[in-house]
Amino acid sequence: MVHTPNGDSRVDEPSRLNRYQRTLVMGAGVAVSLVLVLLTGVVLRSAVTDYIEDRYTDFALRQTRLQLEFLERERTLRAAILHEESTWGTRAPPPQALIDEFAAQHGRVILQRHANFDPVMMLGDVTPSQPASGFAPYLALGVDFDYRLGPWAKVQTNPVAGYFYSPDRRFFGIVPAPASDDVLKQSGAKDVHELLDRIAPDIGDLADPTVVKRLREDRSSTWFPPATDPFSEQPAIRLVMPAFSEGKIFLVAVRKIYVGPLIEMLTGEGRYDEQSLLLDSAGNVILSTAKPGTGAALTQRILNSRAQAMQPAGGVHRSRNGLFMASAQVTDSGWTLVHAFTWRTIWRDIGARLAVYFAAMLLVVGFMWVLLLMLDQKLFKPDYERSQRIFESEALNRTMVAAAPSGFALLSLEQGEILLQSNLMRTYESNTHPDEPRLHARLLSLYDRSPGTPAWQSDLEMPLRLADGRVDDLLVNMVRTKYRGKDVLLCSFSDVTTLKNTERKLDEARAAADAANHAKSAFLAMMSHEIRTPLNAILGNLELLGRTPLSPSQEERVGVVTSSSTALLGIINDILDFSKVESGQMTLESISFDLGQVIRQVAAMFEPVAHAKGLEFDCMVDEALAPHYLGDPTRIRQIAVNLVSNAIKFTATGDVLLEVYLKDDTADDSPVVIGVSDTGIGMTPQQQETLFHAFTQADSSIARRYGGTGLGLALCLRLTELMQGTILVKSELNAGSTFVVTLPLPVSTGAPVSAPLDSKAEFESAGIDAQAIHILVVDDQLANRELIVAQLATLGYEADMADSGGTALRRFNERHYDLVMTDINMPGMDGYALARCLRDQGATVPIIAITAHVAAEVRARCTNAGIDEILLKPVLLGTMDATVRRLVNEAGKRPATDTADRRDISHGPLPEPIHAAIVEGLKESLQALYVAIERGDMKTVLAHLHSVRGSFAMIREAEVANACAQMEEQARNHDVAGVKDGLDRFEPLAYATLARRVMNAQSDA
Known part of the structure; x- marks a missing residue:
């Protein structure tokens, strides 16, 4: 028992707290176990439900494909019948040679207008009473049918096959012509009439006016279940439709749809204990995906379940005997597609995954209870004994807190009151400026209570304005803990004003040094670019000029200028190298x-x-x-x-x-x-x-x-x-x-690093022909482009120019290039973005960057972008030739890549680097365009419109590119108002187009 100072006794709080903790932990264990069991049940049910829905969705896709297949065949047959009805009696007679050939071959002829078209065989019962000329209308029909059918039939996945015949069954046309030259002999029929009596589908007596009237009023095709085709000996579904002229039937057309491709379409992945059936309106099986000799029991279960529980209109239904079924009508004649699978199908496909979920739940529950029991034995019981001792020493702790030499306080997180405090804390509390919040309130507001933050928060800095106006800097450490069952904040602080004053002075000095170093680096980068760029033009053109016929005095003067420029280049190199050493970048x-x-x-x-x-x-x-x-x-x-x-x-x-x-x-x-x-x-x-x-x-x-x-x-x-x-x-x-x-150079035991080939003779010996190398030069400055192209031409290379990254991408996709040379700093799509876009498209050609300043970060960015080499301006012919030949030689030794794998950016989602580069270039160009229009600078307007048009033309967005072209024409005519109006319409159109290309990417994902 613990006694209060007045002698009253109270209940042992550690014992009560121990019972509460154990009850809470064990109860939480039971609750968590139940939640895990319920959650596992929900996951298992969700997995099964998702699987069933996926199977039903797959059925819907197959049903749609089958229905479209049937509708397409019925539509083309109807179109053919309508065509024959419109041309019957008006068609030109067949060639006399065809009639003669038909007569000479005793009523048999094969038409094939082109070697790539399927032939058409026409048969007729030619008799003295029915000469060959009497079949002239049907022969003309066959000629026209062969002409129209041939090209169209070649593009069909399920080939067009069938036949047509006259209502008296004396004329017969077959597409494609059978392999056998003598169909009558093969079938054992004495004439065409007998052959048609055997194979023609029964649509009624065509001599009966009642039948003819019914067929004329119905005008729909008739579907017949599969039967073995006597010509191809393959089972096929037959689609029959007669043609009328002046109220009479003059032709009956039969279209065959082979069963094999349809069964492959319906079979899908062929899962275990799964089957699809095509039923007629009476419920008879027309097609089945069951393999011969198997699946009879499942077929019968499907038919029984459908008869008991399914409506003729179809739908999705789970029957009582464990079948999951779905059905839908696929033809107007009442044919229905039925798909069914069982629990065994589900277990075969996702049973292992369900078992893993269940086992994982058991493992987690078991592990949790083992952990809880260990906590009870190893933690709660020892903690109870320790809490007894801690409870007894509470009074001593309170005394120690009050006497602490540093700022110390125990604050309630809920009420914000001071529970314990040291004398120093009390002193600061009373000495705080009256306009400032109290010290304990400042400490509470300093603690971060947001979710996920650690309970211990140390080295927090807080300025405190005192009553005399001075500001002291306090270094605060805080930890969230429990005191008598409540959330409290244990705070300690110390005065670090002197240290902070010293740090502020150091920070000011460091900022000044960083600013000076940054200014120096910026100056050197600017100096390198501004001097090397004209030096590149000077030395490059001097080298080209030196290769032309010159007088002795001109040669002397060129030599003097070249020597002076080279000396200037050496000075610049020394200055930059020295700067690198000084700044630690060397x-x-x-x-x-x-x-x-x-x-x-x-x-x-x-x-x-x-x-x-x-x-x-x-x-x-x-x-x-x-x-x-x-x-x-x-x-x-x-x-x-x-x-x-x-x-x-x-x-x-x-x-x-x-x-x-x-x-x-x-x-x-x-x-x-x-x-x-x-x-x-x-x-x-x-x-x-x-x-x-x-x-x-x-x-x-x-x-x-x-x-x-x-x-x-x-x-x-x-x-x-x-x-x-x-x-x-x-x-x-x-x-x-x-x-x-x-x-102090260490001795090397390895072989020296071989230098790259640097002479033209060595490269030529490696089998490289300069004239066969095609190079793309990319630079926004015309003078730079023309200089590089001229240098390459002097070296014997063929080069094309592009004035922007977008134009370069378009040219690269239009023809083959062996190497790309690009400037790094270009408006819109810079050299880094161009290189990333080429690599993202799968391009493996070498890429050379030409720049006037190569800092460490520039080299890192080039490497990350996929640039192979960097040439520092000025670039002379020898260096350019050696670099080009080395990279082309190395590229020739790489494994060949399939150009078909290159990603086509003309449609569909854009690769992320290309999309980002176009968006960034569009933003920069629009800002520049608005400024240039206000100033009336049509030259700048034309340049940016041309750049934007090239980017959108590259990705085949013709509408946006044409809008740019229209504004370019207006700018050439100095129609400022027209350009402004066009730009107001163009901006939302361009951004919407780019957003659509991103939305496509998301949907494809």
């Missing part, structure tokens, strides 16, 4: 390469330059070097090129030495040393101190005398440090300089 490769070969290539590059200046140039490669090292050969080559270039630049007479050797010949892991020595102008110690600073040179006169930016050595230092190496310089004024680069 990445190094680690591949196997031949260091000696790299140094020899640099020597081969500069040896002619040195000799032209009158200098001795030597290259020494230590034989002790390993065959291959791991590292970045491109950056090592860049370091060596900069050092040798400087040595030659600053040396007027004497020699230049390039060497590479091991720092320690006795160590297997010795670093390698690259040294460059010259006998040039040298440097003073003061000049050497600023030698590796960016944009500085030894003295101010060097830039005027020798040129350069002073960035090359600074870049060498940064690259060397990235490779964990060092660079040293020894120099004396007027006595030359020596630069020593030490790199």
